[in-house]
Amino acid sequence: MDLSLIREDIDKVDKEIIELFQKRMDLCEEVAKYKLSVGKAILDKGREDSKIEKVQTFVDDESMKVALSDLFRQIMSSSRKLQYKFMEQNSATVRAECEIVDKIETQGAKVCYQGIEGAYSYLAMKRYFGEDVDGYNVPTFDAAMKEVAEGRADFAVLPIENSTAGIVNDTYDLLMKYDNYIVADLVYEIDHALLGLPGAKVSDISKVYSHPQGLMQCSHYLDEHLDWDRIATTNTSLGAKKVLADGDIHQAAIASREAAKVFGLEVIASEIRNEKNNATRFVIISKKRSFAKDAKTMSICFEIAHEAGSLYGILSHIKYNGLNMTKIQSRPIEGKMWQWRFYVDFEGNVNDAAVLNAMRGIEAESTYLKFLGNY
Template sequence: MRIGYQGVAGSYSEATLQDYIKTLTDTTTEIVPVPYGDFKSVVNDLLDDKLDLIVVPVENSTTGIIARVTDLLRYKPVMAIAEAYQPVRHTLWGVEGSRLEDIQMVYSHPEALSQCQVFFNSYPLIESKVYEDTAKAASYIQILNRRDTAAIASPRAGELHHLVPLMENVQDESTNTTRFYVIEKIQEREYTGSCLSLYVETRHESGALSKLLQVFDIFNCNLQNLSARPIENQPFTYGFFIEVSIKEMRSPVNILIQTLNQVSEYLQIMGQYDQVSKSIYLDD
């Protein structure tokens, strides 16, 4: 089984993939993690049947929905079959001999940099530099080998590249956590799970969103997430990523879907999976 992810060894995506592998009950199947440089290639290779599954981040507890990923899933025959949470514990890494007072530049992924604003406000002379991946940033400063340059990356990434920890837990929030989807190309099979992930475009009429949300209320669904995203080539019109818990719903899922279709311009079932308890990840 080939499982794709964006990043390299030591990235948070790779850590999540390894955690997911441990949950698989079929120990006879060989698992091959396949790293990619960008999310679009990960999704495209899944659609081209070059991968069996992909593991991608969809939401962060600090910065919200990861739109550059979820947007890639719109209008695609994909299905999230599991979710996973990865605690984000950023460390400031330097090369051998470097000290915190020496650092002038810090490289990391833009998402990671945005999650460490308290640190940068405390050290205003340190310049943040965008890099494509946290683990790759760690690799880059190892190769660069400058005592005035550091990287923000996971503990494992720094250890893999034999770097020196200059400051631990530089993220703004101690409970910083990223949520991931495990996704397959949609199959002709029955999907089960206590949570539905949807992408919906409402009709262009007054009260359309209200009518949509009323459906969830009627079916006793608990709304977990509602995020608006611009629709391509339709300025100032929006679709909605929606996640709902259906564990209290008594009606069959297909009846809910039929009802949603009646009040939607476009409806995509993006996933059905069992929710994971957040508390085991958010306890510091």
């Protein structure tokens, strides 16, 4: 038989499949209306599992059983997504007490950051809030989140990821610990320098201090000086402060040029970062669910059943609604060995119909969902 004739027959079968699929989806609309009228959940996992078992009995070949299972799970997934569109209520997780504003009000705000003057968090705070910001420092990321949660600060500035060293795990974990929200973000270029006492030279150094991220981001330079002790501090500027306090010409710190000015140190080596295009993304944290009307990034966190295909099922809601996922990150769930929660960023605004529909599906099919912000 000629291949073109076979393909013509396939096209005819495909047309029949499409017509039957459309008929099935029309029936799903009726199912959605019924479920809404009686308050029944869209997802009925027991019904779906029994359906899969039933369709598999129609064939004997094992590979066909697997193929039918995949096909009908995809069909039922599409059916659910259509049904979510008929839900009249918005996603409670997203819209509860959510205020949309023209812009985030920062005038007269009290802002906290982790570290000390000259730290990159300090510099990011100055860039976002302005030179006259009413800012103050705290020793840890947790303390910064707590200041906001308990109302002593209006905002906190926290690093969340670096372009070369990756994510800041503590910040992700703290977004789960506290009921605070991301209301803005900014990217700050990182330009690490080696700072020492006035008159110090690279040949004098035997010990270097910095935040673990700073040490990691300058590892290539440090590997050229394997005899140096690398000592981690909770902040890059704290390393600079210690060098000044100890007054030891053999000590140096990896920190910003601003830190050199603050502590009266000298730059004894510049541009020591591994990558020239090195930047850190900082998030602005608030206790209020106030989001700018032109916000374009959604951040969420969710947990899912520990079973095959569950992550794909959740992410398919983003794809189905035409949304662009820009980031996914996993973190271990405390107390649950080898189980993970997922942090996802995707493009959209809380007022977008596509976003709300995706969130309804994710909320219904995850075991836990937390809305982290829209900015």
